[in-house]
Amino acid sequence: MQAPPSxxxxxxxxxxxxxxxxxxxxxxxxxxxxxxxxxxxxxxxxQELRKAGESHYAQSTPAATTAR
Amino acid sequence: xHNLHLLLQRLADAQIDFVVIGGYAGVLHGSSLVxxxxxxxxxxxxxxxxxxxxxxxNLHPVHRMTHKKLSFLDVPPDDTPLxxxxxxxxNGIIDVLSTVLGLGDYSRLRKHAVEIPIFGHLCSxxxxxxxxxxxxxxxxxxxxxxxxxxRAIAAKRAQS
Numbered sequence: 001m002q003a004p005p006s007x008x009x010x011x012x013x014x015x016x017x018x019x020x021x022x023x024x025x026x027x028x029x030x031x032x033x034x035x036x037x038x039x040x041x042x043x044x045x046x047q048e049l050r051k052a053g054e055s056h057y058a059q060s061t062p063a064a065t066t067a068r
Numbered sequence: 069x070h071n072l073h074l075l076l077q078r079l080a081d082a083q084i085d086f087v088v089i090g091g092y093a094g095v096l097h098g099s100s101l102v103x104x105x106x107x108x109x110x111x112x113x114x115x116x117x118x119x120x121x122x123x124x125x126n127l128h129p130v131h132r133m134t135h136k137k138l139s140f141l142d143v144p145p146d147d148t149p150l151x152x153x154x155x156x157x158x159n160g161i162i163d164v165l166s167t168v169l170g171l172g173d174y175s176r177l178r179k180h181a182v183e184i185p186i187f188g189h190l191c192s193x194x195x196x197x198x199x200x201x202x203x204x205x206x207x208x209x210x211x212x213x214x215x216x217x218x219r220a221i222a223a224k225r226a227q228s
Contacts, residue, residue, distance in 0.1 A: 008227070014220035017213060023100035024221055028228075032096050032184045036073040039095045042102050043070045043160075 070160040072106045073187070075124075079108065080189035082123035086110040087177045088193045089168055089202065094214060096184055097196050098221045101214055105161035109194075111174045112150040112166050120164070124157050132156035170205025171198055196222050 014021060027035050072092060079086055087110070088096065091103025110116055121129075121141055129140035133154045140155055153164040167173045181192040194202070200218050203211040 008220075008223040010216075010219035010223040014216045017216045019217050019220065020100070021217075021220055021224075024098050024217065024224065027095075027098040027100060028221070028224065032186055033073075035095050035098065036076070036092075036186070039092075039102060040071055040073050043072070043104065046102060047070055 069158065070104075072103075072160045072162075074159045075106050075127075075157065075162050076191065077187045077189075078123040078127075079120075080187065080191055082119045084110060084116055084119045084123070085174070085178075086164075086192065087174065087181045088191060089165070089177070089199070090163075091214070093194045093199055094218060096186075096193050097199065097218065098224075099214065099217055101217065105163055107163045107165065109165050109168055109174050109177050112153065112164065114147050117150065118146070120153070124155070124162075127157035127159055129155045129157045132161065168194075168202050170201050196225070 011021065027038075030038065076088070076092075086108040088106070089109050090105070090107030091099070091101060092106050094101060095103065125141060130137040131140060131143065131154060134143075137156070140153070144150065151166050153162075155162050155164070168177060171177060177194055177198065178192060180195045180198050182195055183190045184193050185191075196218060200215055200222070203215050203218070
């Protein structure tokens with residue numbers, strides 16, 4: 001009976017830390033340029049979401065004060 | 069608008085000698101983590117500073133750490149020795165460091181850097197082992213977490 005294939009300790013540690021390594025696998029298939037473009041699209045989205053959140057809380061704060 | 073790759077492209081077009089470091093180098097190596105800025109290591113000679121000014125001239129570069137966000141196009145005067153630059157531009161944030169904690173200066177980084185073709189240029193990028201060393205030297209929680217992913221990437225590359 002064969003022993004199960006051992007998992008590299010580094011891969012195990014990253015998985016335990018919460019990394020979804022399938023994302024890394026996807027990145028490694030891409031060219032370096034594609035990795036940068038995909039990253040920048042994610043960064044842009046994150047910035048837009050942050051702005052939307054700031055705008056939402058800026059508008060909702062006075063209303064919350066009035067409701068008290 | 070955050071287009072860090074456009075900043076990188078401008079640096080390469082301007083023929084500045086630099087090494088990509090930090091989280092953006094991690095992305096080039098395959099990291100899934102999103103970073104807010106482009107970090108590079110370069111020798112901040114008067115010539116390189118002039119090239120940087122020219123490269124970012126129409127992107128409104130400012131010193132983001134200064135209270136009044138002084139324009140990089142005006143400050144500091146030419147021939148002022150600089151160790152680091154922390155800039156904000158229309159296309160995002162770029163930090164230019166003359167040394168990297170745990171590793172050393174540009175020449176040290178360049179020695180082990182990998183050459184990666186990006187947008188028609190061969191760009192020097194900090195090697196994966198050096199990036200791990202640098203992040204461990206910084207030692208913040210977020211860097212140590214990033215190291216776990218970088219080590220997994222190194223393991224995957226070794227397996228393939």
